Amino acid sequence: MSIEWLSIAILVGLFALLAAGVPLAFATGAIAVTMALTLFGPNSLGIIANQVYEFVNTYALVAVPLFMLTGVLLERAGVAEAVFRALHVWSGRLRGGMAVGTIAAAAVLAAMVGVIGAEIVMLGIVALPAMLKRGYSRSLALGTICAGGSLGALMPPSVVLIFYGVLAGVSISQLFLAAVVPAVLYALLYSSYILVRSYLQPSLAPPAPPEELDMPVLEKVRLAQGFVIPLLIIAALLMSLYLGIATPTEAAAIAVLAAGLTCLARGKLSRQTLISSLTDTGSAIGRLVYIFLGASALISFYNFAGGTRYLSGLIVGIDLPPLGIIIIMMLILFVLGFVLDFIGILFLTMPIFLPIVSELGFDLVWFGILFTMNMQMSFLTPPFGPAVFYLKTVTPPDITLGQIFQSVWPFVGLQFLGLVLIVVFPEITLWLPGQMR
Amino acid sequence: MRLAWGITRAIAAAGKYSACVYLIVAAVILYDVVARYVFNAPTYWALELSILLAASQFIIGGLLPTAENSHVRIDGLYRLARPSVRRWMDIFAAFVALFYMAFAAYYCWKSALTAIRVWETTASIWDTPSPTIVKTVIALCFTLIALQSALNVIFWLRREQQRPERADETL
Numbered sequence: 001m002s003i004e005w006l007s008i009a010i011l012v013g014l015f016a017l018l019a020a021g022v023p024l025a026f027a028t029g030a031i032a033v034t035m036a037l038t039l040f041g042p043n044s045l046g047i048i049a050n051q052v053y054e055f056v057n058t059y060a061l062v063a064v065p066l067f068m069l070t071g072v073l074l075e076r077a078g079v080a081e082a083v084f085r086a087l088h089v090w091s092g093r094l095r096g097g098m099a100v101g102t103i104a105a106a107a108v109l110a111a112m113v114g115v116i117g118a119e120i121v122m123l124g125i126v127a128l129p130a131m132l133k134r135g136y137s138r139s140l141a142l143g144t145i146c147a148g149g150s151l152g153a154l155m156p157p158s159v160v161l162i163f164y165g166v167l168a169g170v171s172i173s174q175l176f177l178a179a180v181v182p183a184v185l186y187a188l189l190y191s192s193y194i195l196v197r198s199y200l201q202p203s204l205a206p207p208a209p210p211e212e213l214d215m216p217v218l219e220k221v222r223l224a225q226g227f228v229i230p231l232l233i234i235a236a237l238l239m240s241l242y243l244g245i246a247t248p249t250e251a252a253a254i255a256v257l258a259a260g261l262t263c264l265a266r267g268k269l270s271r272q273t274l275i276s277s278l279t280d281t282g283s284a285i286g287r288l289v290y291i292f293l294g295a296s297a298l299i300s301f302y303n304f305a306g307g308t309r310y311l312s313g314l315i316v317g318i319d320l321p322p323l324g325i326i327i328i329m330m331l332i333l334f335v336l337g338f339v340l341d342f343i344g345i346l347f348l349t350m351p352i353f354l355p356i357v358s359e360l361g362f363d364l365v366w367f368g369i370l371f372t373m374n375m376q377m378s379f380l381t382p383p384f385g386p387a388v389f390y391l392k393t394v395t396p397p398d399i400t401l402g403q404i405f406q407s408v409w410p411f412v413g414l415q416f417l418g419l420v421l422i423v424v425f426p427e428i429t430l431w432l433p434g435q436m437r
Numbered sequence: 438m439r440l441a442w443g444i445t446r447a448i449a450a451a452g453k454y455s456a457c458v459y460l461i462v463a464a465v466i467l468y469d470v471v472a473r474y475v476f477n478a479p480t481y482w483a484l485e486l487s488i489l490l491a492a493s494q495f496i497i498g499g500l501l502p503t504a505e506n507s508h509v510r511i512d513g514l515y516r517l518a519r520p521s522v523r524r525w526m527d528i529f530a531a532f533v534a535l536f537y538m539a540f541a542a543y544y545c546w547k548s549a550l551t552a553i554r555v556w557e558t559t560a561s562i563w564d565t566p567s568p569t570i571v572k573t574v575i576a577l578c579f580t581l582i583a584l585q586s587a588l589n590v591i592f593w594l595r596r597e598q599q600r601p602e603r604a605d606e607t608l
Contacts, residue, residue, distance in 0.1 A: 025499075026533050046547065282456025
């Protein structure tokens with residue numbers, strides 16, 4: 001079979017299995033096995049055993065479950081409430097202040113949490129009822145939470161960045177630092193959009209009640225207590241990475257300790273909480289790891305068949321300047337984001353893209369940030385938008401999936417704008433890690 | 438059938454409680470940080486031990502999602518399907534999982550048995566049989582996932598829909 005037909009057969013087979021409801025991890029793995037049996041003989045399957053072993057033995061990956069555990073523990077500790085309360089009271093005089101406060105709270109939480117699930121659930125439980133009660137437009141409130149909550153996967157410590165770093169062989173500390181400014185940029189874009197919209201259409205975002213606005217200044221300042229622990233955790237994470245005194249994995253262990261102590265201090269640390277936090281973490285990482293295993297087996301056999309070379313040839317063969325090729329890659333990622341999970345996209349595309357990106361002379365840290373920003377859009381877009389599904393698990397029953405999906409489009413537009421900015425001005429992201437080199 | 442459900446519950450429980458190793462992992466890494474900066478004597482075992490524990494759990498972590506049918510799927514059509522159709526989708530998916538995992542398990546056992554025979558160690562200062570342990574865990578877990586997928590096919594064919602308690606999927 002020629003490589004063109006093989007590539008088409010794999011794509012068709014993969015999407016047929018996925019459409020039939022086969023989990024991503026098993027669909028990719030089964031196609032890999034079929035390809036190995038028909039093209040290379042059964043003994044070639046031995047490489048699967050090697051791959052699995054090599055992958056799980058990666059030190060950097062130890063950080064992933066620890067950051068996930070931190071997120072779940074902080075969620076159970078109810079840290080979100082205090083942060084959100086302070087921020088929305090402080091921004092009470094702004095039109096749309098509560099939504100802006102939600103974005104600010106989301107950015108603070110994102111800096112402690114590495115996954116979007118825990119963060120969206122926190123915001124959905126705390127900020128959504130508050131905004132709806134105040135009479136905010138549903139669409140604005142839902143979109144704000146989905147977009148703000150997705151920052152968890154961009155702002156360090158992002159799990160997406162850890163996986164990218166392992167795959168691309170780039171320093172995870174560098175990636176974390178490079179992600180700080182883009183994440184803040186997104187938060188600023190979202191906030192500006194909310195402000196502009198609520199000034200143009202005041203009915204979308206009713207103002208705060210007088211008792212909140214007239215709260216004595218001293219009491220307003222006292223609300224800052226809610227930030228003490230989050231800021232300590234964030235400072236510890238960033239300083240250990242910036243000064244190089246602790247690896248990301250060590251920083252993750254410190255974060256787990258801090259989150260555990262937070263739970264304890266707030267009287268939320270029962271044995272049940274601990275066990276359920278651990279169980280959620282264990283299954284979540286298990287799902288990710290098996291997606292990796294299937295996807296990397298598929299990519300290896302495809303590579304043996306000459307597929308990677310073929311696809312690189314196709315992409316490089318497009319008559320475009322280097323930046324044009326990057327833009328083509330971003331478009332491919334964006335389209336895949338509609339139907340695939342970020343980890344599947346990462347492991348299926350990066351083995352093909354990364355060699356091209358380095359050959360064209362681009363910075364792999366920069367490309368990693370572009371990838372992660374691109375995946376922010378994939379969290380929101382239908383039909384497979386994880387952020388929307390997470391939010392749906394905690395919304396009142398009369399809010400439908402369709403309503404949430406409709407609410408995210410303005411934010412997807414802003415994410416696209418942010419992505420364009422980073423493509424055009426790479427310094428925005430590369431300045432901070434450059435300070436450390 | 439009671440045996441089949443017993444196996445399913447045991448697989449789910451193994452997947453569930455294995456995650457407790459992360460407490461040990463965090464403690465070991467924290468101890469190493471303290472030992473390095475406070476006692477000025479970094480350990481020689483913390484790195485190896487934390488990787489051994491985490492690596493094993495990464496693999497064991499796939500058991501619970503298999504037992505409760507919660508692996509990540511692109512569920513656009515799956516959600517829309519009528520329950521009778523969805524049942525056949527589930528049966529098909531479990532077959533696909535069985536096919537892949539059975540082959541993978543066979544070749545992982547080959548590699549694990551080789552490691553056991555030569556008693557593969559890390560050849561570091563601590564020199565633990567960590568590679569042998571991890572390879573055995575991989576082979577064992579892949580076998581269990583294949584077994585669980587086969588059981589899932591039987592459960593759906595017999596229309597036994599009751600499943601172990603589903604963990605909440607907020608991650």
